[in-house]
Amino acid sequence: MKYLDYKGYNGTIEYSEEDSLLFGKILGIRGLISYEGNTGKDLEIDFKEAIDAYLADCKSDGIKPEKSFKGSFNVRISSALHQKAALLAMESKVSLNTFVAESIRSRLMKEI
Structure with a gap:
């Protein structure tokens, strides 16, 4: 397992040689939530x-907890690549968003 997963949150697994301690942090949110353990x-x-504890604090403070990986993100690419992708999406009769999602999905399937 490369990451921990719980209630839709993912966290890293790292090791501090100096402290002989495992530690990590939650990914995909602005706030820092860290944890540690000997095993x-x-x-x-x-x-x-x-x-x-984070979810309980959010509830007691009446704020909506951040969610990791909401399903939207900004991507910065060259204008030439943007143009090629947009034109290919139009030719394929799909939105640019669908084209990008399918491209990412295709790449991820190669990794499996």
């Missing part, structure tokens, strides 16, 4: 407790 099981427990 993989301890790390997983602290990861879940950190997320539960």
Whole structure:
């Protein structure tokens, strides 16, 4: 497992040689939520407790918790690449958004 996953949140798994400690942080949100543990099981427990505490704090403060990977993001590419992608999408009778999503999906399938 490369990442921890709980309630739709993903977290890193890292190791500090200096401290002989596993640690990580939640990915895809602006706030810093970190966790640690001496073993993989301890790390997983602290990861879940950190997320539960974050969600409880948001609820008690009446704020909406951030979600990792909302499904939208900005991509900066060259104008030439943008043009080629837009024209190919039009020729394929799909939106640029659909074209990009299908391109990403195709690349990810090659990684599996």
